[in-house]
Each structure stands twice: as C-alpha cells, then as structure tokens.
Amino acid sequence: MKIDYFEKIRNGEEMSFTEQVIMITMLSIPAIFSQISTVIMEYVDQSMVGRLGANPSAAIGLISSTTWLIGGICNAVSTGFTVQVAHSIGAKNDAKARAIVKHGLIAVLCFSAAISMLCLLVSSRLPYWLGGSDSIAAGSTTYFRIFGAALPLIHLCGVSSGMLQCSGNIRTPSILNVVGCFMNIIFNFLLIFPTRTALILGKELMIPGAGLGIAGAALGTALAEGMIAVVMLYFLLLRSPLLHLRKEARIPFTLEELRTAVKIAVPVGVEQGIMGLGYVMATRIVSPLGNIALAANSFSVTAEGLCYMPGFGIANAATAIIGQTLGAGRKKLANRLGWLATALGMLVMTGTGILMYIFAPQLLGLMTTDPEIQALGVKVLRIEAFAEPMFAASIVGTGVFRGAGDTLGPSVINFISMWAVRLTLGSILAPRIGLPGVWTAMCIDICVRGALFLLRLYFKPVGSSKIIKASS
Numbered sequence: 001m002k003i004d005y006f007e008k009i010r011n012g013e014e015m016s017f018t019e020q021v022i023m024i025t026m027l028s029i030p031a032i033f034s035q036i037s038t039v040i041m042e043y044v045d046q047s048m049v050g051r052l053g054a055n056p057s058a059a060i061g062l063i064s065s066t067t068w069l070i071g072g073i074c075n076a077v078s079t080g081f082t083v084q085v086a087h088s089i090g091a092k093n094d095a096k097a098r099a100i101v102k103h104g105l106i107a108v109l110c111f112s113a114a115i116s117m118l119c120l121l122v123s124s125r126l127p128y129w130l131g132g133s134d135s136i137a138a139g140s141t142t143y144f145r146i147f148g149a150a151l152p153l154i155h156l157c158g159v160s161s162g163m164l165q166c167s168g169n170i171r172t173p174s175i176l177n178v179v180g181c182f183m184n185i186i187f188n189f190l191l192i193f194p195t196r197t198a199l200i201l202g203k204e205l206m207i208p209g210a211g212l213g214i215a216g217a218a219l220g221t222a223l224a225e226g227m228i229a230v231v232m233l234y235f236l237l238l239r240s241p242l243l244h245l246r247k248e249a250r251i252p253f254t255l256e257e258l259r260t261a262v263k264i265a266v267p268v269g270v271e272q273g274i275m276g277l278g279y280v281m282a283t284r285i286v287s288p289l290g291n292i293a294l295a296a297n298s299f300s301v302t303a304e305g306l307c308y309m310p311g312f313g314i315a316n317a318a319t320a321i322i323g324q325t326l327g328a329g330r331k332k333l334a335n336r337l338g339w340l341a342t343a344l345g346m347l348v349m350t351g352t353g354i355l356m357y358i359f360a361p362q363l364l365g366l367m368t369t370d371p372e373i374q375a376l377g378v379k380v381l382r383i384e385a386f387a388e389p390m391f392a393a394s395i396v397g398t399g400v401f402r403g404a405g406d407t408l409g410p411s412v413i414n415f416i417s418m419w420a421v422r423l424t425l426g427s428i429l430a431p432r433i434g435l436p437g438v439w440t441a442m443c444i445d446i447c448v449r450g451a452l453f454l455l456r457l458y459f460k461p462v463g464s465s466k467i468i469k470a471s472s
Contacts (some may be wrong), residue, residue, distance in 0.1 A: 136291065145181075191217070334463045364378055
C-alpha cells in the first residue's frame with residue numbers, strides 16, 4: 001500500500017525515524033534523476049560541439065557563466081511563489097495555493113520576457129565584455145541570442161516544475177525533465193552536424209542533418225525545453241489534483257502575497273546575481289589562460305555536474321518537504337527532516353566524488369578528443385572531488401532554508417564565500433599555476449561554504465523565523 005507522507009505531515013500524524021528517512025529518499029530519487037538529466041543534456045551539447053573543435057567549445061564555455069547568472073535570477077522569481085505554494089498546501093489552504101500558481105506564472109512570464117529582450121540587446125557585445133577573442137565571439141553571440149529568445153519558455157518550464165514539486169508531485173516533473181533530455185539529444189544530433197553517412201550493422205546509412213554547429217546546439221535545447229514547458233503546464237493547470245484550474249471564488253493578488261514573494265525572492269535574486277557575477281569574474285580570470293583552458297574549464301564544469309546534481313535533486317525534495325511541514329505548523333519535525341536531508345546529500349555526494357576522481361579521464365574523453373583539453377580537465381576535476389561532501393552541505397542546506405522561506409542567511413553565506421574566498425584566491429593562483437589554481441580556489445571556497453551552512457543549521461534551527469503566513 002502506497003503511503004502519502006505529505007498527507008501524514010498535513011494531518012499532524014507522528015512519523016518514525018525510518019519513515020522520515022524513507023520519505024526523503026523516495027522523494028529525492030526522481031528529483032536526482034531529473035537533475036542528472038539536465039547535466040546530461042549539457043554534457044551532450046558540449047560533447048557534440050566538442051567534435052567541431054576547440055574554438056566552438058570555448059565559444060559556449062565563454063558565455064556559460066552568463067546563462068547561469070540569468071537562469072539563477074529567473075529562478076529567484078520562481079522561488080518567491082513556489083515556496084508559498086508549499087506552505088499554503090501544508091496549511092490545507094488549497095484555494096490560496098491555486099491563486100498563487102496563477103499569480104506566479106504571470107509574474108514569471110512578464111519578468112522572463114523583459115530579461116529576454118535584454119539578452120538580445122547585449123548579445124553582440126557580451127563575448128568581448130567577457131574577454132573573448134574574435135575567433136570565438138561570433139559563436140558565443142549566436143548561442144546567447146537563441147538562449148535569450150527561448151528564455152520565457154525555459155523559465156515557465158522551471159516554475160511549473162517547481163510548483164508541481166512543492167505540491168508533493170516530484171515524479172511527474174522529474175520524468176518530463178528526463179524526456180526533455182532525450183529530446184535534446186535527438187534535436188542536437190539532427191541540427192548540429194551536416195548530412196552524413198554512417199556504417200551501422202555493416203550497412204552504410206544516410207543520416208540527415210542541418211549542419212548548424214553552435215546554433216544547432218542552442219536550438220536543440222530551446223526546442224526541447226519549449227516542448228516540455230507546454231506539457232509541464234498541462235500537468236500543472238489541468239491534471240494536478242491540488243492545483244488544477246477550476247471554477248471557484250477568485251482570490252486577488254494581495255500586497256501580503258507580493259511582500260512575501262519579495263522577501264523570499266530578493267535575497268535569492270541578489271545572491272544569484274552576485275554569485276552569477278562571481279562566475280562571470282571567474283571566466284574573466286580563466287580567459288587570459290587561452291582557449292584550451294577555457295574549453296577545459298567548461299567541460300570540467302559540465303562533468304562535475306554529474307557529481308553534484310544529486311545534491312540539487314535532494315535539495316528540491318527538501319524544499320517541498322520543509323515547506324509543507326512548516327505550513328502544517330510542525331517546526332520540530334521540519335528541523336529533523338532538514339538535518340536528515342543534509343546528511344543524505346553529503347553521503348550521496350561523497351560517493352559521487354569518489355567516482356568522479358576515478359573516472360575523470362573517461363568523463364572528459366566523452367566530450368572532447370583534444371588531448372590537451374582532456375589532460376587539463378582531468379587534473380582540475382580531481383582537485384574538486386575532495387570538496388563534494390561539503391558542497392552537498394551547502395546545496396541541500398540552501399534547499400532546506402528555502403523551504404522555510406529563509407533565503408537571506410544562505411544568500412549572505414554564498415556571497416561571502418564566493419567573493420572573499422574563491423575569486424580572491426583564484427585571481428592570485430591563476431597567473432601562477434593556471435587553471436588548477438582556479439579550481440583549487442573553488443575547492444577551498446566550497447569547503448568553507450559547507451562548514452558555514454552546517455553551523456547555521458545547528459545554531460538557527462529550521463523554522464525558527466516566521467516568514468510565511470500560509471493560512472492567511
């Protein structure tokens with residue numbers, strides 16, 4: 001018999017330690033697969049583009065930090081509403097949760113459309129602002145323009161996924177994200193390369209292709225994200241038992257809802273903006289090291305994602321669990337679940353860190369055939385492997401506090417760690433020992449950040465500050 005753990009939380013039922021562990025594990029598994037599929041999508045993009053040479057790889061790597069920055073800021077706007085959905089459902093105020101869904105979708109669409117226009121306006125100058133050379137600027141501009149044009153659909157897909165997860169339905173968005181990954185592989189295969197012949201089972205077959213190169217990689221991702229966004233909205237607005245549209249008294253958008261969204265979103269947005277600028281500055285530090293270093297850095301970041309994305313999956317599950325638990329008024333249970341989720345993340349990412357250290361050559365070999373890029377990438381991945389357990393503490397800890405609507409403290413920690421540790425050390429070490437210096441600084445930064453999150457969990461239990469009034 002299937003147990004609805006969220007229903008037990010909302011009804012105030014007692015949960016044994018075993019049940020708590022099972023709940024976090026079962027809800028984390030689909031979220032982990034979803035996050036890994038996202039990395040595989042990036043992995044496939046870079047692997048296919050990597051076959052075109054070092055310059056196309058460097059072109060995408062140059063603007064990847066900027067796309068993270070924009071994605072992080074858009075995600076902050078989504079968080080302001082998704083967390084409120086979780087708290088309202090936990091308080092059994094489903095009508096308010098449905099109203100927040102509608103208000104959140106409209107806000108997200110308006111915000112992402114404005115950012116999309118900004119991306120298109122700066123796309124031709126961005127590669128030069130980031131220190132890119134003429135040899136890769138055109139490719140970077142093309143990729144960024146397509147990303148910017150597709151941003152509203154990408155953002156709608158993300159917020160719909162978050163709202164479904166916060167309602168307790170983690171499986172559906174996870175499955176759809178995995179499907180999107182496979183769609184992206186197919187689109188890339190058809191759009192990046194020209195029509196060519198291949199020997200399959202002893203027979204020569206003609207494989208169609210558009211031969212669009214970097215543009216094909218961006219278009220493939222945009223098409224996959226757009227199609228999944230439509231399906232995600234269908235499940236959110238028409239199929240979700242708790243959140244689907246229905247005839248009922250309309251709840252207007254209130255100042256209290258807006259203030260709560262701002263309280264949650266602004267610290268996350270400022271954090272993501274500052275962190276994103278930190279990634280951009282890190283790219284500026286790497287750029288003078290040459291296109292080989294840029295490509296190795298980009299490939300290594302993608303390869304590491306296979307290691308740390310399980311942490312983000314657990315963090316997503318933790319946000320939903322903590323949000324509904326606090327919405328139900330169960331602070332002690334929320335604090336225990338926060339610690340359990342963090343411990344699970346650290347355990348899982350210790351294992352993935354070991355695997356990354358062992359299989360670093362194979363991971364890089366799948367994305368590029370250039371021996372210089374491979375050798376440099378393996379070196380930096382093995383440096384970063386030692387930081388993965390503490391990386392889990394910061395990733396899952398962020399998800400736990402977001403579920404509580406507490407975003408200011410984690411944002412301050414991430415800001416201080418990024419700018420005071422990573423960028424300072426990176427700027428000192430990069431001219432002396434090259435790309436390994438940048439990644440050594442990153443490793444130290446992550447260890448410091450993880451320690452600070454563990455200290456905050458200990459000294460400021462989850463739910464100790466009231467931010468959301470879900471029942472109002």
